[in-house]
Amino acid sequence: MARGGAIRFQKIKYLNEIFLDWKLFGIYSGSKVVKSGVKWLFLDCFGGFLFRGISSINLDDKGRLAIPTRYREELQECCDRQMVVTVAVNEQCVGEHGCLWLYPLPEWERLELTISKLPTLNKMAGKLRRFVIGNASECEMDAQGRLLLPEKLRKFSQMDKKIVLVGQLNKFEIWNDDAWIAKEQEWLDGGDNDGLEELGTLSF
16 A cells, blocks of 8 residues: 555456456456466456556656656566557547557557457548557566657657656556646546446446
């Protein structure tokens, strides 16, 4: 448990077999909990880890970010420090200003598989392949926890020095600091109810 009560990551354990619905960029079809020896393992979804929390980070002169210490062990375990960074898109498959997505490699491969099954001639599916897959770049967290962001993606998201790393369960968002502040204000201002009905009776 981190200071202030915020749980930054968590191994997932269940006590019975379940199947989960799936959505693009979220939970994937066929995820199942199976018993193995004396442990219950959560397979095919998030690699067994959830990434949570917000961290303010400074890029160094080479364009590297230092992954917060609290995530490093989990990234070593779930993806052997191998990750993929790409452009972020919003709900309309339009590039999200000032934002990149960072996936552990196994989660990225699941996303690629999901996108590969979308209709070839579907316009939105084409956008996802062209921009999300096309701009993807493999990167490795080094022994000091540093990760080099490709120059092209730094320019696309206008990342110079101050950035914000946001845990999003199976991936991270990397935000240009100014864009993150604007996005927070947009959320606080409210007024956008798109998708609200689909949440149904969700409670917190």
